[in-house]
Amino acid sequence: MSTVTEKPTQQSGSSTFTAKAANYIDERTKVGVAVKEFGRKVFPDHWSFLLGEVALYSFVVILLSGTFLTLFFQATMAEVVYDGPFVPMKGLEMSAAMASTVDLSFSVRGGLLMRQVHHWAALLFVASIGLHMLRIFFTGAFRKPRELNWVIGFVLFILAMGEGFTGYSLPDDVLSGNGLRIIDGLLKSFPVVGTWLSFLFFGGEFPGVDIVGRLYMLHIMVLPALVILFVALHLMFVVIHKHTQYPGPGKTQGNVVGYPVLPAYAAKAGGFFFIVFGVIVLIATFFGINAVWMYGPYDPSPVSAGTQPDWYIGFADGMLRLIPPGLETEWFGYTWSWNMLIPVIIMGGFIVLVAIYPFIEAWVTGDKREHHILDRPRNAPTRTAIGAAGVTFYAVMWAAASSDLMATHFQLSIEGVIHALQALLIVGPIVAYIVTKRICLALQKKDRSIALHGYESGRIVRLPGGEFVEVHKPVSDYERWELVSYHDYAPVMLRPNDDGRIPFGKRLRAGFTRWFFEDRIVPPTQGEIESSKDHGH
Numbered sequence: 001m002s003t004v005t006e007k008p009t010q011q012s013g014s015s016t017f018t019a020k021a022a023n024y025i026d027e028r029t030k031v032g033v034a035v036k037e038f039g040r041k042v043f044p045d046h047w048s049f050l051l052g053e054v055a056l057y058s059f060v061v062i063l064l065s066g067t068f069l070t071l072f073f074q075a076t077m078a079e080v081v082y083d084g085p086f087v088p089m090k091g092l093e094m095s096a097a098m099a100s101t102v103d104l105s106f107s108v109r110g111g112l113l114m115r116q117v118h119h120w121a122a123l124l125f126v127a128s129i130g131l132h133m134l135r136i137f138f139t140g141a142f143r144k145p146r147e148l149n150w151v152i153g154f155v156l157f158i159l160a161m162g163e164g165f166t167g168y169s170l171p172d173d174v175l176s177g178n179g180l181r182i183i184d185g186l187l188k189s190f191p192v193v194g195t196w197l198s199f200l201f202f203g204g205e206f207p208g209v210d211i212v213g214r215l216y217m218l219h220i221m222v223l224p225a226l227v228i229l230f231v232a233l234h235l236m237f238v239v240i241h242k243h244t245q246y247p248g249p250g251k252t253q254g255n256v257v258g259y260p261v262l263p264a265y266a267a268k269a270g271g272f273f274f275i276v277f278g279v280i281v282l283i284a285t286f287f288g289i290n291a292v293w294m295y296g297p298y299d300p301s302p303v304s305a306g307t308q309p310d311w312y313i314g315f316a317d318g319m320l321r322l323i324p325p326g327l328e329t330e331w332f333g334y335t336w337s338w339n340m341l342i343p344v345i346i347m348g349g350f351i352v353l354v355a356i357y358p359f360i361e362a363w364v365t366g367d368k369r370e371h372h373i374l375d376r377p378r379n380a381p382t383r384t385a386i387g388a389a390g391v392t393f394y395a396v397m398w399a400a401a402s403s404d405l406m407a408t409h410f411q412l413s414i415e416g417v418i419h420a421l422q423a424l425l426i427v428g429p430i431v432a433y434i435v436t437k438r439i440c441l442a443l444q445k446k447d448r449s450i451a452l453h454g455y456e457s458g459r460i461v462r463l464p465g466g467e468f469v470e471v472h473k474p475v476s477d478y479e480r481w482e483l484v485s486y487h488d489y490a491p492v493m494l495r496p497n498d499d500g501r502i503p504f505g506k507r508l509r510a511g512f513t514r515w516f517f518e519d520r521i522v523p524p525t526q527g528e529i530e531s532s533k534d535h536g537h
Contacts, residue, residue, distance in 0.1 A: 043265050044245040044258035048135045053269060055128040057276040058121045059227065062163075065118040066220065072108050074100040075216035077172060077209045086293055094172070094297035097212045101171040102293050116284035122167060124280060126160045126312040133157060137357075137387050140375035141244045143367070147358040149237040154355045156230045159223055161312050166219040168290065168310055172212055175290075177298030178307050180207060182317065189340030191331075207298065246374050247482055253372045308401050318400030319343040322422050347397075354390070364512045365489055378447070379486040381440030382516045388436035389429035396425045437519065444521035450475060451483040452524055484523040491517050 026032040043049075077095040084090075084099070085106045104111040133153055136142055142150040169176040184206045187198040203210030242256050251257050259265045296302070309317055320343050327338035353360075361383065377384040399406075400421045407414040454472035462468050475483070492513040494502055 038239065038261060041239060041261045042256045042258045043243050043261065044256060046246055049243070050272065051128050051132040051135055053272060054276055055125055055132055056231065057273045058125040058128060058280065059231070060273070061121040061277055061280055062118060062125060063224070065114050065121060066224075068114045069104065069111075069118060070220060072100060072104050072111065073097070073170070073216075075170065075213050077207075077212050089293060089296070092297065095212065097170060097172040098292065098297045101173070105293065113281075113284060116287075116289055117281055119168070119289050120284045120287075121280050122160075122164050123310065123312075124276075126157070126164055129153070129157045129160055130312075134387070134391070138377045138384055139244070139246075140371065140380060140383065142358040143371040144362065145241050145370055146237070146244075147362065149234060149241070150358050151355055152230055152234050152237065156227065156234065158351070159227050159230065163219065163223045163227065164310055165313055166215045166223065169215050170212060170219065171290075171292045172298050173292040174295040174298055174302055175292070175307055175309075177207065177300070179309050179313070180211065181300070182320070186340055186344065189337040189344075191334040191336055242372060244372055244374050247376075247485060249478060251373060253370065256372075308405075311398070314401035315394055315397040316343070316347060318397040318403070318421075319347055321400050321403055321418065322397070322425055324422075350390075350393070364509065364516055366492070366509075367489075375486065378440045378443040381437045381444070381519070384440050385433045385437035389433040392432040393425065393429045396421055396428050400425075441519060441521055447483040448521055448524055451480045452529065480529065484529070486523060488520065488522050489513075489517045490520075 022032075074096040077097060079093055080096050080099050082089045082092050082094055082099050082102065084103050086102055089102065101115075104115055106112070133150075136150065136153070165179070169180055184198055184202065187201060188194040190197060198206065201211070201214075202208040203214070243258070245251050245256060245258070248257065259268070308314060320340070323339045323343055325339055327342065329336045329338065375383075400418070403417045403421060404414060406412060406417050454474040457471050457473045459471045460468055461471050490513075492506075492510045494506060494510050496502055
């Protein structure tokens with residue numbers, strides 16, 4: 001009898017303590033209000049939305065593995081003689097940074113696995129941000145009120161590339177040293193201030209003795225703090241603006257159809273985090289990366305084919321290779337190295353255009369409405385074509401970073417590879433734009449035909465008059481709505497102002513709108529749809 005009465009007493013005491021503790025914390029932090037408000041937030045469910053989560057979870061893995069690595073890495077370029085277990089390097093002079101990296105790989109239990117987890121997670125972090133931004137671009141998720149969140153996400157992408165570059169430059173091996181040498185050349189190419197910038201960055205003549213310590217400070221303190229800040233801002237805006245959603249039953253501009261954060265979405269997100277973590281560890285276990293002991297400590301002389309940076313910096317290396325050599329002029333007593341300045345200008349312009357694209361499109365369309373329903377890429381053919389052209393331009397620059405490997409693997413001349421890629425850099429985006437836009441317009445024509453006449457059934461019927469017709473299978477009201485429910489923009493009509501003049505700004509915008517919307521497929525009207533039903537299609 002005593003055992004029966006003790007159990008509820010213990011449970012009561014435990015629940016009372018929990019309630020009191022929760023009440024104590026809530027009264028002093030008001031966390032209950034935040035949990036109640038945030039827990040009711042609804043998020044839609046679609047596989048493409050997981051790309052942003054992959055980026056977030058891989059960043060968490062970076063922080064965890066990076067914390068482990070900081071316990072053993074020595075961020076100094078002080079010269080030491082290697083005396084570790086890797087026999088081919090015994091007695092070799094190298095920096096303490098390089099020696100500690102090799103020791104991490106061979107002497108620290110689990111050190112090599114953590115190095116590779118850290119590196120693979122960084123690659124996945126940048127890749128998932130890039131794919132996430134492409135999904136946002138092609139579906140129009142950057143439109144009002146999310147223009148600023150697009151800029152925040154783009155800054156995160158740049159910060160992620162900076163994190164990656166500072167990270168793989170730390171071991172002070174041949175590969176990282178060559179990457180830093182390129183940075184040194186870029187800095188010195190700027191007239192007047194270039195030399196001073198290089199001395200400031202490296203702490204003296206390249207490579208100096210301070211660069212690893214400075215990169216280490218950027219890598220573990222400044223850049224991670226900025227990434228965390230911008231991730232917090234990005235998620236805050238996602239909560240404030242609601243999550244965008246694909247067109248579907250019951251989905252409008254004023255609601256979100258999906259799962260609440262607590263408990264459903266939080267449980268799914270938690271499970272997905274461990275899946276991402278597990279996949280990263282699995283890849284790091286079976287696929288080696290950045291074997292610094294194979295390259296050796298940095299020395300300017302052993303530069304050979306295959307010394308590429310990580311893929312996300314490849315576009316910059318490729319652009320440098322694509323510029324013709326010998327583009328230099330002497331102005332005002334300074335040498336202007338255009339073979340270095342032109343790539344910087346092109347890449348800088350490309351980055352700025354991507355960052356401000358939402359504002360450009362909003363100006364061209366004159367659209368002031370809020371958008372919470374995503375576009376089908378085919379229904380915005382010019383935007384989709386611009387995206388395809390931009391991806392092609394980036395891909396050619398990226399491919400050019402491996403021009404030497406293409407030449408050696410396929411027994412081609414390096415000059416032939418470079419000339420082909422130079423032509424592709426100009427022609428490729430134009431072809432991609434034209435082909436993509438034609439495909440989008442063709443798909444829109446197909447959607448219009450299906451909405452009016454239904455699907456082809458393949459069944460041929462002979463009418464009493466002897467005519468043969470194909471019987472079409474009608475589409476449901478929902479399917480038809482999905483096919484035709486998009487906004488049709490038209491080019492701006494130029495009209496004089498009160499003074500009888502057409503300002504230059506209006507002419508410019510009208511020209512852009514003609515380019516954007518002159519080739520378009522107008523969705524069928526309700527009258528056309530009803531007429532097609534009456535004709536039995």
